[in-house]
Amino acid sequence: xxxxxxxxxxxxxxxxxxxxxxxxxxxxxxxxxxxxxxxxxxxxxxxxxxxxxxxxxxxxxxxxxxxxxxxxxxxxxxxxxxxxxxxxxxxxxxxxxxxxxxxxxxxxxxxxxxxxxxxxxxxxxxxxxxxxxxxxxxxxxxxxxxxxxxxxxxxxxxxxxxxxxxxxxxxxxxxxxxxxxxxxxxxxxxxxxxxxxxxxxxxxxxxxxxxxxxxxxxxxxxxxxxxxxxxxxxxxxxxxxxxxxxxxxxxxxxxxxxxxxxxxxxxxxxxxxxxxxxxxxxxxxxxxxxxxxxxxxxxxxxxxxxxxxxxxxxxxxxxxxxxxxxxxxxxxxxxxxxxxxxxxxxxxxxxxxxxxxxxxxxxxxxxxxxxxxxxxxxxxxxxxxxxxxxxxxxxxxxxxxxxxxxxxxxxxxxxxxxxxxxxxxxxxx
Numbered sequence: 001x002x003x004x005x006x007x008x009x010x011x012x013x014x015x016x017x018x019x020x021x022x023x024x025x026x027x028x029x030x031x032x033x034x035x036x037x038x039x040x041x042x043x044x045x046x047x048x049x050x051x052x053x054x055x056x057x058x059x060x061x062x063x064x065x066x067x068x069x070x071x072x073x074x075x076x077x078x079x080x081x082x083x084x085x086x087x088x089x090x091x092x093x094x095x096x097x098x099x100x101x102x103x104x105x106x107x108x109x110x111x112x113x114x115x116x117x118x119x120x121x122x123x124x125x126x127x128x129x130x131x132x133x134x135x136x137x138x139x140x141x142x143x144x145x146x147x148x149x150x151x152x153x154x155x156x157x158x159x160x161x162x163x164x165x166x167x168x169x170x171x172x173x174x175x176x177x178x179x180x181x182x183x184x185x186x187x188x189x190x191x192x193x194x195x196x197x198x199x200x201x202x203x204x205x206x207x208x209x210x211x212x213x214x215x216x217x218x219x220x221x222x223x224x225x226x227x228x229x230x231x232x233x234x235x236x237x238x239x240x241x242x243x244x245x246x247x248x249x250x251x252x253x254x255x256x257x258x259x260x261x262x263x264x265x266x267x268x269x270x271x272x273x274x275x276x277x278x279x280x281x282x283x284x285x286x287x288x289x290x291x292x293x294x295x296x297x298x299x300x301x302x303x304x305x306x307x308x309x310x311x312x313x314x315x316x317x318x319x320x321x322x323x324x325x326x327x328x329x330x331x332x333x334x335x336x337x338x339x340x341x342x343x344x345x346x347x348x349x350x351x352x353x354x355x356x357x358x359x360x361x362x363x364x365x366x367x368x369x370x371x372x373x374x375x376x377x378x379x380x381x382x383x384x385x386x387x388x389x390x391x392x393x394x395x396x397x398x399x400x401x402x403x404x405x406x407x408x409x410x411x412x413x414x415x416x417x418x419x420x421x422x423x424x425x426x427x428x429x
Contacts, residue, residue, distance in 0.1 A: 037065045040135060040148050041185040043165040046157040046203045047125060048236065053154050055124045057083055059135065060185035062114040063103065067141035075111050077103045080138040083122055088130035088151065097122050114336070119182065128156035157203055158269060161262050164201040166273030169241070172197075181241070187275045195245040198256060200271065202231075202238040208264025209233070215257045216244055224248060233262055249277040250314055252287045279318050283341045285348055289314070293321055295347055295361060298371050300324065346370045356412050364415040368393065368402050375402075390416075 041058040059081060068075040082098045103118050110116050135148040155165075168184035181199050189196055202210065210233040216225035225244050232238075244256075253276050261268040276287060286292045293308050300308075308324065311317035325340040326332075350366030351359055360366045375393035382389045389406040391413060404413035 037146060038062070038137060038148065039185040039187075040150065041167075041183060041187070042133065042150065042152055043167055044155045045164045045201060046162065046237070048203075050156070050159060051127055052125050053128055053157065055126050055152075055154055057122045057124065057133070057135075058183050058185045059120040059122075059137075061101070061118045061120075061137070063105070063111050063116040063118070064114045066103070066139050067144075068103075068105070068108075068111040069141055070108075073106065075105045075108060077111070078140045080140065081120065082134075082136045083124075084134045084136075085124060085126070086132045086134070088132055090132050094126065094131065095124050097124075119185070126154045128154050130154075160205050160265075160269075161260065161267035162203045162269040163258060163260055163271040164203070166256055166258065166271060167199045168273070168275055169197040169199050172241070179241070184275075188278050189249070189275050190278055195243045196225075196249075196256070196275065197241070197243040198273070199239070199241050200258065202233060202240060202260055202269070204233045204235060204238065204262055204267070206262065206265050206267075207233060207235045208262045210238070211261045211263055212240070212242075213257075213259040214242065214244060215259075216249075217255050217257065218250075219253050224254070233264075251279060251282065251289045251292075251318075252277055279322075282318070282322065283337075283344050285341075285344050289318060289321065292344065293317070295344075296324070298367060299343070342373075343370070346373065356410075363413070365393075365404055365413055368415070372398070 039058075039060040041056075041060075043056050043058070045054040045056065047054050061079070063077070066077040066079055068077045070076075078100065080098070080100050082096065084096045085094045086092060087094060099120070099122070101118055101120060105111050105116075131152050131154060133150045133152055135150075137146045137148075139145075167181070168187055168189070170182045170184040172182070173180050196216065204210070210231045212229050212231055214225070214227045214229070215223050217223050225246065225248075227244065227246075229242070231240060253274060256273045256275065257270070258272070259268065259270045293305065296305060296308075304324065308317060308320045311320050325337055328339050329337040330339055346369055347361045350361040350363070350369050354360035354363045354366040354369070356363060361370060372395055376396045377394040379392040379394070381387065381391065384390075388409065391404045392401055393404070394401045403416045405416050406413050
């Protein structure tokens with residue numbers, strides 16, 4: 001088995017080098033799931049008027065996702081952005097803003113890093129209602145176009161006491177006597193680094209002493225952090241910056257809960273905001289460590305899986321998990337581990353496209369896709385005479401093909417030669 005797993009790890013690494021930038025054939029259901037190229041944050045703040053809300057649209061563009069050209073001693077990228085806001089039926093244009101962005105860097109290495117980014121902010125004043133938002137980005141050098149679409153609900157703020165949306169903070173700077181906050185638009189927090197910093201506003205009809213209760217809960221609603229503070233509330237807006245420091249976070253999605261009360265008039269308000277806890281070196285689409293380790297079944301030996309699973313604590317488990325992937329990095333000199341990223345991108349694609357009675361990555365189609373990537377060609381045979389529906393996936397690079405038969409007639413496609421993959425499939429029968 002160890003020999004087989006080494007072979008399939010080698011095939012997987014080869015497939016990464018061939019397929020990492022390829023487009024999945026349209027004959028597969030759905031579209032290729034990729035790491036999010038750009039980050040968008042849409043936050044509501046009060047204007048002080050009942051019939052209008054300030055909607056801030058943040059766009060974070062990593063340098064690595066746009067194309068740079070060398071001009072003299074500098075490297076330059078440019079792109080055009082449009083933000084279109086329509087009613088929720090997408091029939092009427094409500095507002096639109098268009099602008100150009102230019103990035104100049106003197107260092108080539110900076111241009112390839114996702115850690116460096118360009119941040120844009122555009123503000124809209126909208127009536128509380130449901131809207132459809134379409135953000136289009138045109139890279140002027142590569143001529144590529146990217147579109148992000150969101151359905152949003154613009155809030156109506158109470159005239160007694162209410163809170164703005166929660167803005168996660170990447171860093172804060174001093175400009176004269178003012179403090180400026182750079183938003184964490186990706187909403188990714190690296191646990192154990194600087195806590196969980198965030199900014200929000202409290203809107204109160206009266207001055208008074210405010211009691212603020214903070215809590216952070218995990219995906220199972222378990223409270224992992226709680227704190228109570230006091231703040232003096234202004235009549236109108238009170239700006240609040242807070243960092244939840246004593247947090248013990250694993251990988252995954254967490255929710256910030258803020259409950260504010262004006263002790264002077266007994267008015268209260270609350271707001272929530274979500275973020276994703278990440279660990280350094282782990283792709284953003286890995287949010288459940290235990291599940292991520294289980295999903296190594298196709299390329300890890302039983303002894304390797306046992307070694308990771310038997311770690312004495314979570315910190316050691318993530319170290320062993322990260323080391324597993326570091327040893328398989330096809331380009332150790334690069335900032336990102338393409339094999340690591342691509343493997344879990346394929347897991348995500350399999351879940352989106354092949355989930356049936358079990359998670360997509362556990363199905364036969366999911367298994368083949370995760371190990372070999374998208375096929376070069378797919379033959380569909382849904383209505384052949386005296387034959388159950390079947391598909392043939394062809395991989396020209398490996399001179400091989402796989403046939404999947406829908407044995408039940410309900411889309412549960414099984415490999416006709418499953419023994420070829422029994423040692424890597426990890427399927428629960």
